Amino acid sequence: RAKELGGRRVEVFAAHMHADVVRRLELAADLQRALLDNQFAIEYQPVVDLATSRVTAVEALVRWWRGSVFIPPDQFLGAAEATGLIVPLSEWILREACREVAAWRASSWDIGLSLNLSARQITAPHFVETVEQALAESGLPASALTLEVIEEMLVEDAEETISRLSELRSLGVRLAIDDFGTGYASLAFLRQLPVDMIKIDPSFVSGLGRDDTLTLLTRTIVRLGHDLGLIVVAEGIERPEQLELLREMGCTRGQGFLVARPMAARGVDSLMRTSLQSII
Ligand code: C2E
Ligand code: MG
Ligand code: MG
Ligand code: MG
Numbered sequence: 001r002a003k004e005l006g007g008r009r010v011e012v013f014a015a016h017m018h019a020d021v022v023r024r025l026e027l028a029a030d031l032q033r034a035l036l037d038n039q040f041a042i043e044y045q046p047v048v049d050l051a052t053s054r055v056t057a058v059e060a061l062v063r064w065w066r067g068s069v070f071i072p073p074d075q076f077l078g079a080a081e082a083t084g085l086i087v088p089l090s091e092w093i094l095r096e097a098c099r100e101v102a103a104w105r106a107s108s109w110d111i112g113l114s115l116n117l118s119a120r121q122i123t124a125p126h127f128v129e130t131v132e133q134a135l136a137e138s139g140l141p142a143s144a145l146t147l148e149v150i151e152e153m154l155v156e157d158a159e160e161t162i163s164r165l166s167e168l169r170s171l172g173v174r175l176a177i178d179d180f181g182t183g184y185a186s187l188a189f190l191r192q193l194p195v196d197m198i199k200i201d202p203s204f205v206s207g208l209g210r211d212d213t214l215t216l217l218t219r220t221i222v223r224l225g226h227d228l229g230l231i232v233v234a235e236g237i238e239r240p241e242q243l244e245l246l247r248e249m250g251c252t253r254g255q256g257f258l259v260a261r262p263m264a265a266r267g268v269d270s271l272m273r274t275s276l277q278s279i280i
Contacts, residue, residue: 027079030066035089040064042097043262046271047114047233047255050247055271057112057146059255060097061262062089081120090121091130098138098145100265105144109272114146116178119153122161131168142172146197149175151183154193166194176233181221191228198225202236205256209241222249 034040044058064071080086094115101113121127135142147168153161154177169175176197177185181204185193200221207214218234225232234246237256246254263271 024079024082027076028083028085031076031080031083031085031089034064034066035085035092039066040089040092041264042093042100043264044097044100044268045255045262046260046268047253048259050234050243050251050254055111055260056253057114058101058268059114059148059262060093060116062093077118081118084120086118086120087124090118094131094134095137098134098140100268101144102138102140104268104272105140107272112144112146112174113140114148114176116148117153119161122149122153122164128164128167131173132171135173142168143174146174146176148178148199150178151180151185155183155185155189162194169194169196176231179235181217195230197231197233199233199235199255200251202256205234205236205242205246206238208245209239215245218246219249222246222251226250 041063043061043063045061046055047057047059048054049056062073062077064073064076077086080089097113097115101111104111131145131147134140135145147165149161149165165175174196175194176199177190177193177195178199179201180198182201198221200218204214204218204221208218209215222232222234231252233253233255234242234251235255237243237246237254237258239258242256243254243258260271
């Protein structure tokens with residue numbers, strides 16, 4: 001009887017795995033089609049300077065509308081990375097976002113662009129040249145581009161990643177550590193990295209004013225970042241109290257639904273025209 005139950009469990013498990021594999025294969029095929037059919041779009045989330053409330057940059061965030069169904073990045077980026085489709089997808093985002101931000105800058109709006117990088121994209125052949133080309137084609141100055149990576153990409157066997165990013169940095173491109181505080185980069189290691197900016201993870205920012213430990217940790221990260229000469233960006237600002245505390249801590253920049261939600265390019269267009277770029 002025990003054997004029978006065990007056997008059934010194995011069968012159930014196998015069926016479950018099978019469904020999982022099929023789903024993943026379907027997702028991979030869908031992604032490929034989506035890329036050919038131009039189903040991807042870019043939204044831009046404004047980042048403000050907390051001292052002046054002005055928009056200093058926008059972060060490009062990929063969007064996938066499969067028909068009328070929205071699929072969040074967290075649900076397809078893994079598959080895109082695994083299949084390698086992340087490379088052409090990221091190249092498209094890079095070119096398109098550089099072009100759009102260069103156009104806003106041409107209307108004498110001094111904003112920068114932040115882009116999220118994937119591990120596979122950085123180690124793909126010609127990554128550095130691809131970025132240089134996108135800058136040259138769009139006319140976006142290297143200093144207006146910030147590339148965001150997460151700590152995991154910079155620790156463990158990350159020599160190639162760090163050397164490519166350093167190469168870009170020597171061209172004037174800025175580098176940011178995204179989701180800062182959630183990974184394993186030690187402070188000593190951080191000091192050696194060719195980094196200009198840290199983005200404090202929302203898991204810290206969410207507790208501001210509500211949780212003493214998270215408030216203290218946020219304050220410590222802001223101070224640490226400044227002591228290392230870095231720009232410090234707080235992510236996931238949703239409540240006025242968080243904004244107030246971050247300003248009081250002297251955090252450089254802020255981003256979050258309270259400041260502005262990610263928006264399509266024409267949203268940024270009207271932001272530029274109507275609100276004089278000062279939105280909070
Ligand atoms: P991320 O780079 O940390 O981006 C911030 C995420 O937080 C975005 O989610 C944004 O919509 C969301 N967000 C911003 N403000 C708030 C807020 O106040 N509250 C809450 N709850 N969320 C907020 P999104 O667009 O779903 O992207 C998720 C992640 O997917 C990104 O995290 C990034 O790691 C990745 N990603 C997005 N676009 C790209 C891309 O073009 N290329 C690559 N490689 N990764 C991307
Ligand atoms: Mg990011
Ligand atoms: Mg983040
Ligand atoms: Mg993230």
